[in-house]
Amino acid sequence: MAHDTTVQTAGHDEHHHESPVVFGFWVYLMTDCIIFGSLFATFAVLRNQFNGGPSGHQLFEISGLAIETALLLISSITYGFGMIAAHKNEISKVIMWLGVTFLLGLGFVGLEVNEFANMIHEGAGPDRSAFLSAFFTLVATHGLHVTCGLIWIVTLIVQLMGTTAIPERMMNKLTCLSLFWHFLDIVWICVFTYVYLASMV
Amino acid sequence: MSEIHTSSSGESHGSVTSYVIGFVLAVILTVLAFAVVATHSLSPSGTILALSVLALVQVVVHLHYFLHMGGGSEQRWNNMCFVFTVGFVAIFIIGTLFIMNNTAIHMMSR
Numbered sequence: 001m002a003h004d005t006t007v008q009t010a011g012h013d014e015h016h017h018e019s020p021v022v023f024g025f026w027v028y029l030m031t032d033c034i035i036f037g038s039l040f041a042t043f044a045v046l047r048n049q050f051n052g053g054p055s056g057h058q059l060f061e062i063s064g065l066a067i068e069t070a071l072l073l074i075s076s077i078t079y080g081f082g083m084i085a086a087h088k089n090e091i092s093k094v095i096m097w098l099g100v101t102f103l104l105g106l107g108f109v110g111l112e113v114n115e116f117a118n119m120i121h122e123g124a125g126p127d128r129s130a131f132l133s134a135f136f137t138l139v140a141t142h143g144l145h146v147t148c149g150l151i152w153i154v155t156l157i158v159q160l161m162g163t164t165a166i167p168e169r170m171m172n173k174l175t176c177l178s179l180f181w182h183f184l185d186i187v188w189i190c191v192f193t194y195v196y197l198a199s200m201v
Numbered sequence: 202m203s204e205i206h207t208s209s210s211g212e213s214h215g216s217v218t219s220y221v222i223g224f225v226l227a228v229i230l231t232v233l234a235f236a237v238v239a240t241h242s243l244s245p246s247g248t249i250l251a252l253s254v255l256a257l258v259q260v261v262v263h264l265h266y267f268l269h270m271g272g273g274s275e276q277r278w279n280n281m282c283f284v285f286t287v288g289f290v291a292i293f294i295i296g297t298l299f300i301m302n303n304t305a306i307h308m309m310s311r
Contacts, residue, residue, distance in 0.1 A: 026279050030286040037290035041297040066235055073227055076267055080220035087214055175214075182267040186260050189231075193256040197238045201248045 019168070025176040029183050032145075036187050039138040043195060049130035056131070056199025059124055065196050068111050069188065072146075075104035076185045079178060086166055086174050094174075095160055101181070102153045105146055112143045135195065142191055145184050152177050215269055223266025230259040 047056075082097030116136070119125065126136035156173060160166075166174075234255045237248055264270045270280070 023278060027282055030282050033286050034290060034293075037293055041294045044294065044298055045301045062235065062239060069231060069235075073224070073231060076227075076263075077220055077224040080215060080224075080267060081217070083214060084217060084220070179268060182263060185267070186263050189256050189259050189263065192231075193234060193252050197234060197252055198249055200238050201245050 019172050021172045022175050022179070025179060029179060032183070036138075036141070036190075039134075039141055040190060040194065043134040043138050046130040046134040047199070051129035051131075053129040053132065054122075054124050056135070056196070059119060060196050060199055062196075062200060064111060064115060065192060068108055069192050071104045071108040071111070072185055072188050075101045075108070076182055078104065079181050083174060083178050086171065089166055091160055091163060091166065094166070095157055098153050098157050098160075102150055102157070105150050105153070109143055109146055109150065112139070116140070138195065139191060142184065142187055145180075145187075149177070149181055149184060152180070215266065219266055223262055226262045226266070227259055230255050230262065234259075 078097050078100045082094050082101065085091075085093035085097060119132075124132055126133045156170075156177060159170070159173075163170075234252055237243060237251050237255070241248075243251055270276065270283070272280070
């Protein structure tokens, strides 16, 4: 059974043709890119509209940002190692790497939620100024995507448990999640550059 | 069998080496971006310019090493889709900034 599947996959991959599922997911990611683009444009327009409230310079801490960025960056390479294991059909390793990626992602979301809670507690919630509304909308949309990614990782871990081979269908799922996860990392590059670091200049 | 499988998909899906190279580059670029801001070594406009260049390079690094984008014919549709989206988003963001800035000047709100 495992033998058959492998041969089939190898045949399909002969010219590195991606499955239509993966291409369809790529198109979805491009539309997601437009959503983030519009949120970045909104933030760029409203970035100085403080309405007497706190500015990014007063609110953001570079140490917390560095830890969040590190977690997301490391989770990218751990997912990559998971994909390599998947191509070698080493399911226990795939589950292990997905688990590590999940924990890193969870740490990221935890830090972000904590940061948001502190800001709201200090009276710097999304209702304080246009700048903060744009900030919370943009950063929370990214955080929500990461949370969806976490749910997706758990789902795939459960589906992989107890199986002995990775059929093409499962490989497509792992590839789509790989694209999603790395795409979110790219969005985060733009977030930490233009939202956080640019406000600290 | 597994050998054939690995060799046929190894290139387009990345290897340990390519992931590690991408990761090291990404870490260097990220640390540089944080260092530029933390050390205040450049003028404010210089810092923004440096951050933009570092972010752009890092996005390209991630696209190449993690999302495995390349110029191959099998990725033609992916690339066309990507170029359209990037062009659309660029027009969208630059256009928004231009129009809103222009409006603000004419309404004398700045």
